[in-house]
Amino acid sequence: MNRSSKGLLVSALVVVVAMAFRVSWNALRDVARVIGADATAAGLYPFVVDGLMALALVAALVLTSMRDKRFALRVLAAYTLASLVLNYVHGLVPALHDGAAGWGRLADWDPANWALVLLATSLPVGSIYFGCELVAKVLHHRPTVRVQTDSVRADAPAHPPHTVTPPPHADLSGPPPLTAAPVPGQVSRGAEGVRTGDPHTPRTARTPDPDAEEEGDRQDQFEEAELERMRQDARRTYAESAQANRPLSARALGAAYGMSESWARKQILAARGSDGLAGPHLVAVGST
Incomplete structure:
Protein backbone atom coordinates (compact mmCIF):
# COMPACT_ATOMS: atom_id res chain seq x y z
CA MET A 1 0.00 0.00 0.00
CA THR A 144 14.45 -2.28 21.57
CA VAL A 145 17.95 -2.02 20.10
CA ARG A 146 17.55 -4.92 17.67
CA VAL A 147 17.55 -2.59 14.69
CA GLN A 148 20.71 -0.87 15.93
CA THR A 149 22.44 -4.21 16.40
CA ASP A 150 21.53 -5.27 12.87
CA SER A 151 22.80 -1.97 11.49
CA VAL A 152 26.10 -2.39 13.29
CA ARG A 153 26.45 -5.85 11.87
CA ALA A 154 25.63 -4.59 8.41
CA ASP A 155 28.14 -1.73 8.67
CA ALA A 156 30.94 -3.97 9.98
CA PRO A 157 33.79 -4.24 7.47
CA ALA A 158 34.26 -7.52 5.72
CA HIS A 159 37.31 -9.64 6.40
CA PRO A 160 40.28 -8.58 4.28
CA PRO A 161 41.34 -11.00 1.56
CA HIS A 162 44.15 -13.38 2.34
CA THR A 163 47.49 -12.10 1.12
CA VAL A 164 50.69 -14.08 0.88
CA THR A 165 53.77 -12.32 2.23
CA PRO A 166 57.10 -13.22 0.61
CA PRO A 167 59.90 -14.73 2.76
CA PRO A 168 62.50 -12.28 4.09
CA HIS A 169 65.24 -13.50 1.70
CA ALA A 170 63.10 -13.70 -1.42
CA ASP A 171 64.29 -12.04 -4.60
CA LEU A 172 61.84 -9.24 -5.42
CA SER A 173 63.66 -8.02 -8.53
CA GLY A 174 61.96 -10.48 -10.87
CA PRO A 175 58.34 -10.47 -11.97
CA PRO A 176 55.78 -11.13 -9.25
CA PRO A 177 54.51 -14.71 -9.06
CA LEU A 178 51.10 -15.48 -10.39
CA THR A 179 48.50 -16.17 -7.72
CA ALA A 180 45.13 -17.70 -8.33
CA ALA A 181 42.12 -15.63 -7.40
CA PRO A 182 40.23 -16.93 -4.34
CA VAL A 183 37.17 -18.92 -5.30
CA PRO A 184 34.05 -18.26 -3.22
CA GLY A 185 32.86 -21.11 -1.03
CA GLN A 186 29.50 -21.48 -2.73
CA VAL A 187 31.00 -21.60 -6.20
CA SER A 188 33.65 -24.10 -5.20
CA ARG A 189 31.10 -26.32 -3.47
CA GLY A 190 28.81 -26.11 -6.49
CA ALA A 191 31.62 -26.99 -8.86
CA GLU A 192 32.70 -29.88 -6.65
CA GLY A 193 29.13 -31.18 -6.63
CA VAL A 194 29.02 -31.07 -10.43
CA ARG A 195 32.33 -32.91 -10.72
CA THR A 196 31.32 -35.66 -8.35
CA GLY A 197 27.96 -36.07 -10.06
CA ASP A 198 29.48 -36.63 -13.52
CA PRO A 199 29.66 -40.42 -14.14
CA HIS A 200 32.34 -40.03 -16.83
CA THR A 201 34.77 -38.11 -14.63
CA PRO A 202 37.35 -40.33 -12.92
CA ARG A 203 37.34 -40.01 -9.18
CA THR A 204 40.60 -39.08 -7.59
CA ALA A 205 41.53 -40.16 -4.11
CA ARG A 206 41.61 -37.47 -1.50
CA THR A 207 45.05 -36.45 -0.42
CA PRO A 208 45.54 -35.63 3.24
CA ASP A 209 45.97 -32.02 4.16
CA PRO A 210 49.70 -31.25 4.52
CA ASP A 211 48.97 -28.64 7.18
CA ALA A 212 47.14 -31.23 9.26
CA GLU A 213 50.04 -33.68 8.90
CA GLU A 214 52.57 -31.05 9.93
CA GLU A 215 50.45 -30.11 12.92
CA GLY A 216 50.21 -33.77 13.95
CA ASP A 217 53.98 -34.20 13.61
CA ARG A 218 54.64 -31.12 15.70
CA GLN A 219 52.25 -32.38 18.36
CA ASP A 220 53.98 -35.77 18.47
CA GLN A 221 57.40 -34.13 18.72
CA PHE A 222 56.19 -31.93 21.54
CA GLU A 223 54.78 -34.88 23.48
CA GLU A 224 57.95 -36.89 22.99
CA ALA A 225 60.04 -33.94 24.18
CA GLU A 226 57.89 -33.64 27.30
CA LEU A 227 58.26 -37.34 28.06
CA GLU A 228 62.03 -37.15 27.59
CA ARG A 229 62.21 -34.15 29.90
CA MET A 230 60.25 -36.09 32.54
CA ARG A 231 62.64 -39.03 32.18
CA GLN A 232 65.68 -36.77 32.64
CA ASP A 233 64.14 -35.16 35.73
CA ALA A 234 63.35 -38.56 37.24
CA ARG A 235 66.87 -39.79 36.65
CA ARG A 236 68.34 -36.62 38.14
CA THR A 237 66.09 -36.96 41.19
CA TYR A 238 67.18 -40.54 41.78
CA ALA A 239 70.85 -39.63 41.30
CA GLU A 240 70.59 -36.85 43.90
CA SER A 241 68.87 -39.19 46.36
CA ALA A 242 71.54 -41.84 45.80
CA GLN A 243 74.32 -39.32 46.38
CA ALA A 244 72.64 -38.36 49.65
CA ASN A 245 72.70 -42.07 50.67
CA ARG A 246 68.89 -42.13 50.61
CA PRO A 247 68.03 -43.72 47.25
CA LEU A 248 64.37 -43.65 46.29
CA SER A 249 62.49 -46.83 45.58
CA ALA A 250 60.83 -47.46 42.24
CA ARG A 251 57.39 -47.05 43.77
CA ALA A 252 58.23 -43.72 45.39
CA LEU A 253 59.85 -42.35 42.23
CA GLY A 254 56.90 -43.39 40.06
CA ALA A 255 54.40 -41.83 42.48
CA ALA A 256 56.38 -38.57 42.50
CA TYR A 257 56.05 -38.23 38.73
CA GLY A 258 52.60 -39.78 38.36
CA MET A 259 53.94 -42.79 36.47
CA SER A 260 54.00 -46.55 37.05
CA GLU A 261 56.53 -48.47 39.11
CA SER A 262 57.94 -50.22 36.04
CA TRP A 263 58.58 -46.85 34.37
CA ALA A 264 60.38 -45.63 37.48
CA ARG A 265 62.48 -48.83 37.60
CA LYS A 266 63.66 -48.16 34.04
CA GLN A 267 64.70 -44.65 34.98
CA ILE A 268 66.59 -45.93 38.01
CA LEU A 269 68.47 -48.40 35.84
CA ALA A 270 69.27 -45.67 33.32
CA ALA A 271 70.47 -43.34 36.07
CA ARG A 272 72.74 -46.02 37.52
CA GLY A 273 74.17 -46.81 34.09
CA SER A 274 74.83 -43.16 33.14
CA ASP A 275 76.24 -41.96 36.47
CA GLY A 276 78.04 -45.17 37.45
CA LEU A 277 75.84 -45.62 40.50
CA ALA A 278 76.27 -49.34 40.82
CA GLY A 279 74.82 -51.16 43.71
CA PRO A 280 76.94 -52.97 46.30
CA HIS A 281 78.73 -55.98 44.94
CA LEU A 282 80.82 -58.74 46.45
CA VAL A 283 84.54 -58.99 45.83
CA ALA A 284 86.14 -62.39 46.04
CA VAL A 285 89.34 -62.41 48.16
CA GLY A 286 91.81 -65.09 47.32
CA SER A 287 93.91 -66.82 49.88
CA THR A 288 97.58 -66.11 49.96
Whole structure:
Protein backbone atom coordinates (compact mmCIF):
# COMPACT_ATOMS: atom_id res chain seq x y z
CA MET A 1 0.00 0.00 0.00
CA ASN A 2 1.44 3.36 -1.01
CA ARG A 3 1.58 6.49 1.12
CA SER A 4 -1.50 8.16 -0.34
CA SER A 5 -3.64 5.08 0.31
CA LYS A 6 -2.44 4.91 3.89
CA GLY A 7 -3.20 8.59 4.40
CA LEU A 8 -6.71 8.15 2.99
CA LEU A 9 -7.33 5.17 5.27
CA VAL A 10 -6.18 7.06 8.37
CA SER A 11 -8.31 10.08 7.44
CA ALA A 12 -11.39 7.89 7.03
CA LEU A 13 -10.71 6.28 10.40
CA VAL A 14 -10.44 9.68 12.08
CA VAL A 15 -13.77 10.75 10.58
CA VAL A 16 -15.53 7.58 11.75
CA VAL A 17 -14.08 7.90 15.26
CA ALA A 18 -15.12 11.56 15.43
CA MET A 19 -18.71 10.75 14.46
CA ALA A 20 -18.87 7.86 16.91
CA PHE A 21 -17.57 10.14 19.67
CA ARG A 22 -20.26 12.68 18.83
CA VAL A 23 -22.99 10.06 19.27
CA SER A 24 -21.50 8.82 22.53
CA TRP A 25 -20.93 12.38 23.70
CA ASN A 26 -24.68 13.08 23.69
CA ALA A 27 -25.44 10.11 25.97
CA LEU A 28 -22.57 10.67 28.38
CA ARG A 29 -23.38 14.38 28.72
CA ASP A 30 -26.97 13.60 29.74
CA VAL A 31 -25.80 11.00 32.25
CA ALA A 32 -23.36 13.53 33.75
CA ARG A 33 -26.18 16.05 34.24
CA VAL A 34 -28.26 13.51 36.16
CA ILE A 35 -25.42 12.64 38.57
CA GLY A 36 -24.97 16.33 39.49
CA ALA A 37 -22.53 17.84 36.95
CA ASP A 38 -23.06 21.40 35.75
CA ALA A 39 -23.17 22.38 32.09
CA THR A 40 -19.39 22.72 31.70
CA ALA A 41 -18.61 19.50 33.55
CA ALA A 42 -21.29 17.65 31.61
CA GLY A 43 -19.76 18.82 28.32
CA LEU A 44 -16.28 17.60 29.41
CA TYR A 45 -17.48 14.29 30.86
CA PRO A 46 -17.46 12.42 27.48
CA PHE A 47 -13.83 13.40 26.96
CA VAL A 48 -12.99 11.83 30.31
CA VAL A 49 -14.43 8.44 29.31
CA ASP A 50 -13.92 8.17 25.55
CA GLY A 51 -10.69 10.18 25.66
CA LEU A 52 -9.09 7.69 28.01
CA MET A 53 -10.16 4.92 25.62
CA ALA A 54 -8.18 6.60 22.84
CA LEU A 55 -5.19 7.10 25.15
CA ALA A 56 -5.21 3.43 26.19
CA LEU A 57 -5.38 2.35 22.55
CA VAL A 58 -2.36 4.48 21.61
CA ALA A 59 -0.42 3.20 24.64
CA ALA A 60 -1.18 -0.40 23.69
CA LEU A 61 0.24 0.24 20.22
CA VAL A 62 3.38 1.99 21.49
CA LEU A 63 4.37 -0.22 24.41
CA THR A 64 6.36 -3.37 23.62
CA SER A 65 6.45 -4.99 27.05
CA MET A 66 3.75 -7.63 27.30
CA ARG A 67 2.98 -6.64 30.89
CA ASP A 68 2.48 -2.94 30.02
CA LYS A 69 0.60 -3.77 26.83
CA ARG A 70 -1.75 -6.05 28.79
CA PHE A 71 -2.40 -3.27 31.30
CA ALA A 72 -3.27 -0.80 28.52
CA LEU A 73 -5.62 -3.29 26.88
CA ARG A 74 -7.38 -3.94 30.19
CA VAL A 75 -7.95 -0.21 30.70
CA LEU A 76 -9.27 0.06 27.15
CA ALA A 77 -11.65 -2.85 27.67
CA ALA A 78 -12.91 -1.55 31.04
CA TYR A 79 -13.68 1.97 29.81
CA THR A 80 -15.20 0.64 26.58
CA LEU A 81 -17.56 -1.52 28.62
CA ALA A 82 -18.41 1.38 30.95
CA SER A 83 -19.19 3.69 28.01
CA LEU A 84 -21.32 0.97 26.44
CA VAL A 85 -23.33 0.52 29.67
CA LEU A 86 -23.98 4.25 30.05
CA ASN A 87 -25.00 4.58 26.39
CA TYR A 88 -27.31 1.59 26.85
CA VAL A 89 -28.93 3.18 29.93
CA HIS A 90 -29.39 6.43 28.02
CA GLY A 91 -31.23 4.54 25.31
CA LEU A 92 -33.51 2.78 27.82
CA VAL A 93 -34.42 5.93 29.81
CA PRO A 94 -35.60 8.72 27.46
CA ALA A 95 -36.12 10.99 30.46
CA LEU A 96 -32.39 11.41 30.70
CA HIS A 97 -32.34 13.32 27.42
CA ASP A 98 -35.40 15.40 28.20
CA GLY A 99 -34.13 16.38 31.63
CA ALA A 100 -37.28 15.02 33.29
CA ALA A 101 -35.39 12.32 35.22
CA GLY A 102 -34.97 12.89 38.92
CA TRP A 103 -31.73 13.91 40.54
CA GLY A 104 -29.46 10.89 40.69
CA ARG A 105 -31.98 8.54 39.09
CA LEU A 106 -30.53 6.42 36.28
CA ALA A 107 -32.84 3.43 36.84
CA ASP A 108 -36.13 2.71 38.59
CA TRP A 109 -34.76 -0.26 40.53
CA ASP A 110 -32.71 1.04 43.45
CA PRO A 111 -29.84 -1.53 43.39
CA ALA A 112 -29.39 -0.95 39.65
CA ASN A 113 -29.55 2.80 40.14
CA TRP A 114 -26.91 2.71 42.88
CA ALA A 115 -24.59 0.62 40.72
CA LEU A 116 -25.03 2.93 37.72
CA VAL A 117 -24.45 6.08 39.78
CA LEU A 118 -21.33 4.51 41.32
CA LEU A 119 -20.07 3.61 37.85
CA ALA A 120 -20.73 7.06 36.39
CA THR A 121 -19.14 8.94 39.29
CA SER A 122 -16.05 6.68 39.50
CA LEU A 123 -15.08 7.00 35.85
CA PRO A 124 -13.49 10.50 36.21
CA VAL A 125 -11.42 9.37 39.20
CA GLY A 126 -10.35 6.25 37.33
CA SER A 127 -9.39 8.36 34.34
CA ILE A 128 -6.99 10.37 36.48
CA TYR A 129 -5.29 7.29 37.88
CA PHE A 130 -5.18 5.14 34.77
CA GLY A 131 -4.31 8.08 32.52
CA CYS A 132 -1.29 9.01 34.65
CA GLU A 133 -0.20 5.36 34.79
CA LEU A 134 -0.39 4.97 31.00
CA VAL A 135 1.50 8.19 30.35
CA ALA A 136 4.22 7.18 32.82
CA LYS A 137 4.63 3.80 31.13
CA VAL A 138 4.88 5.43 27.71
CA LEU A 139 7.43 8.03 28.90
CA HIS A 140 9.61 5.41 30.59
CA HIS A 141 9.38 3.08 27.62
CA ARG A 142 12.72 2.15 26.03
CA PRO A 143 12.59 0.88 22.44
CA THR A 144 14.45 -2.28 21.57
CA VAL A 145 17.95 -2.02 20.10
CA ARG A 146 17.55 -4.92 17.67
CA VAL A 147 17.55 -2.59 14.69
CA GLN A 148 20.71 -0.87 15.93
CA THR A 149 22.44 -4.21 16.40
CA ASP A 150 21.53 -5.27 12.87
CA SER A 151 22.80 -1.97 11.49
CA VAL A 152 26.10 -2.39 13.29
CA ARG A 153 26.45 -5.85 11.87
CA ALA A 154 25.63 -4.59 8.41
CA ASP A 155 28.14 -1.73 8.67
CA ALA A 156 30.94 -3.97 9.98
CA PRO A 157 33.79 -4.24 7.47
CA ALA A 158 34.26 -7.52 5.72
CA HIS A 159 37.31 -9.64 6.40
CA PRO A 160 40.28 -8.58 4.28
CA PRO A 161 41.34 -11.00 1.56
CA HIS A 162 44.15 -13.38 2.34
CA THR A 163 47.49 -12.10 1.12
CA VAL A 164 50.69 -14.08 0.88
CA THR A 165 53.77 -12.32 2.23
CA PRO A 166 57.10 -13.22 0.61
CA PRO A 167 59.90 -14.73 2.76
CA PRO A 168 62.50 -12.28 4.09
CA HIS A 169 65.24 -13.50 1.70
CA ALA A 170 63.10 -13.70 -1.42
CA ASP A 171 64.29 -12.04 -4.60
CA LEU A 172 61.84 -9.24 -5.42
CA SER A 173 63.66 -8.02 -8.53
CA GLY A 174 61.96 -10.48 -10.87
CA PRO A 175 58.34 -10.47 -11.97
CA PRO A 176 55.78 -11.13 -9.25
CA PRO A 177 54.51 -14.71 -9.06
CA LEU A 178 51.10 -15.48 -10.39
CA THR A 179 48.50 -16.17 -7.72
CA ALA A 180 45.13 -17.70 -8.33
CA ALA A 181 42.12 -15.63 -7.40
CA PRO A 182 40.23 -16.93 -4.34
CA VAL A 183 37.17 -18.92 -5.30
CA PRO A 184 34.05 -18.26 -3.22
CA GLY A 185 32.86 -21.11 -1.03
CA GLN A 186 29.50 -21.48 -2.73
CA VAL A 187 31.00 -21.60 -6.20
CA SER A 188 33.65 -24.10 -5.20
CA ARG A 189 31.10 -26.32 -3.47
CA GLY A 190 28.81 -26.11 -6.49
CA ALA A 191 31.62 -26.99 -8.86
CA GLU A 192 32.70 -29.88 -6.65
CA GLY A 193 29.13 -31.18 -6.63
CA VAL A 194 29.02 -31.07 -10.43
CA ARG A 195 32.33 -32.91 -10.72
CA THR A 196 31.32 -35.66 -8.35
CA GLY A 197 27.96 -36.07 -10.06
CA ASP A 198 29.48 -36.63 -13.52
CA PRO A 199 29.66 -40.42 -14.14
CA HIS A 200 32.34 -40.03 -16.83
CA THR A 201 34.77 -38.11 -14.63
CA PRO A 202 37.35 -40.33 -12.92
CA ARG A 203 37.34 -40.01 -9.18
CA THR A 204 40.60 -39.08 -7.59
CA ALA A 205 41.53 -40.16 -4.11
CA ARG A 206 41.61 -37.47 -1.50
CA THR A 207 45.05 -36.45 -0.42
CA PRO A 208 45.54 -35.63 3.24
CA ASP A 209 45.97 -32.02 4.16
CA PRO A 210 49.70 -31.25 4.52
CA ASP A 211 48.97 -28.64 7.18
CA ALA A 212 47.14 -31.23 9.26
CA GLU A 213 50.04 -33.68 8.90
CA GLU A 214 52.57 -31.05 9.93
CA GLU A 215 50.45 -30.11 12.92
CA GLY A 216 50.21 -33.77 13.95
CA ASP A 217 53.98 -34.20 13.61
CA ARG A 218 54.64 -31.12 15.70
CA GLN A 219 52.25 -32.38 18.36
CA ASP A 220 53.98 -35.77 18.47
CA GLN A 221 57.40 -34.13 18.72
CA PHE A 222 56.19 -31.93 21.54
CA GLU A 223 54.78 -34.88 23.48
CA GLU A 224 57.95 -36.89 22.99
CA ALA A 225 60.04 -33.94 24.18
CA GLU A 226 57.89 -33.64 27.30
CA LEU A 227 58.26 -37.34 28.06
CA GLU A 228 62.03 -37.15 27.59
CA ARG A 229 62.21 -34.15 29.90
CA MET A 230 60.25 -36.09 32.54
CA ARG A 231 62.64 -39.03 32.18
CA GLN A 232 65.68 -36.77 32.64
CA ASP A 233 64.14 -35.16 35.73
CA ALA A 234 63.35 -38.56 37.24
CA ARG A 235 66.87 -39.79 36.65
CA ARG A 236 68.34 -36.62 38.14
CA THR A 237 66.09 -36.96 41.19
CA TYR A 238 67.18 -40.54 41.78
CA ALA A 239 70.85 -39.63 41.30
CA GLU A 240 70.59 -36.85 43.90
CA SER A 241 68.87 -39.19 46.36
CA ALA A 242 71.54 -41.84 45.80
CA GLN A 243 74.32 -39.32 46.38
CA ALA A 244 72.64 -38.36 49.65
CA ASN A 245 72.70 -42.07 50.67
CA ARG A 246 68.89 -42.13 50.61
CA PRO A 247 68.03 -43.72 47.25
CA LEU A 248 64.37 -43.65 46.29
CA SER A 249 62.49 -46.83 45.58
CA ALA A 250 60.83 -47.46 42.24
CA ARG A 251 57.39 -47.05 43.77
CA ALA A 252 58.23 -43.72 45.39
CA LEU A 253 59.85 -42.35 42.23
CA GLY A 254 56.90 -43.39 40.06
CA ALA A 255 54.40 -41.83 42.48
CA ALA A 256 56.38 -38.57 42.50
CA TYR A 257 56.05 -38.23 38.73
CA GLY A 258 52.60 -39.78 38.36
CA MET A 259 53.94 -42.79 36.47
CA SER A 260 54.00 -46.55 37.05
CA GLU A 261 56.53 -48.47 39.11
CA SER A 262 57.94 -50.22 36.04
CA TRP A 263 58.58 -46.85 34.37
CA ALA A 264 60.38 -45.63 37.48
CA ARG A 265 62.48 -48.83 37.60
CA LYS A 266 63.66 -48.16 34.04
CA GLN A 267 64.70 -44.65 34.98
CA ILE A 268 66.59 -45.93 38.01
CA LEU A 269 68.47 -48.40 35.84
CA ALA A 270 69.27 -45.67 33.32
CA ALA A 271 70.47 -43.34 36.07
CA ARG A 272 72.74 -46.02 37.52
CA GLY A 273 74.17 -46.81 34.09
CA SER A 274 74.83 -43.16 33.14
CA ASP A 275 76.24 -41.96 36.47
CA GLY A 276 78.04 -45.17 37.45
CA LEU A 277 75.84 -45.62 40.50
CA ALA A 278 76.27 -49.34 40.82
CA GLY A 279 74.82 -51.16 43.71
CA PRO A 280 76.94 -52.97 46.30
CA HIS A 281 78.73 -55.98 44.94
CA LEU A 282 80.82 -58.74 46.45
CA VAL A 283 84.54 -58.99 45.83
CA ALA A 284 86.14 -62.39 46.04
CA VAL A 285 89.34 -62.41 48.16
CA GLY A 286 91.81 -65.09 47.32
CA SER A 287 93.91 -66.82 49.88
CA THR A 288 97.58 -66.11 49.96
